[in-house]
Amino acid sequence: MIYIEHENSVVTFVHYMPFDEVNGLGKSSEELQTTGLLVDSIPQPEANGKIPKLFINPKTQELWYEYTDRPLSPEEEIVRLKAQLKITQDALDALLLK
Template identity: 40%
Template sequence: MIFIKLGEKIEEKKVRVSLIHYMPFDEKEGLSDNEISQGVLVENLPEKDKILLAQGSKALLYYNPNDKSLFYEYEQNGENLNETKRRFSFFSKK
């Protein structure tokens, strides 16, 4: 499982992901129950658009709490390209 910590709520269907932790249950590097309660657990992350990344864009990961999906938006030089990537639904494990 992958843990994503939820950050700033941009709008009802768009919450910024502020942290990704790939070993949330590891004995040494894992997270506490309190820390896990500040986000959601997912099976996988959507793929980033390699073409946009190669062109210098920055991928920003967001979470939609309504349909429990993750998606990327891309910025180039601080300007939002209004591009979204595939949305992945998942179930949180708590």
């Protein structure tokens, strides 16, 4: 079993071995279910280059991911800004040369 805590359907904590004698949470199933849910498995997120956020429907225990774009690295941001600057410069040159 996997223990999950959530807030407003957003999974905030996952423990894969809640009943382990060494690394477990030291609580019974009934105690854990007062603060979270026990599920059999968690789906793997898609490898789509975005940041996954795990959600759960507490009533049905359905789990799913929602994805957000990851921030650009500094190098990617420089490339994006240079491309934007070139477009702006080309437009300005076109206006000035008319």
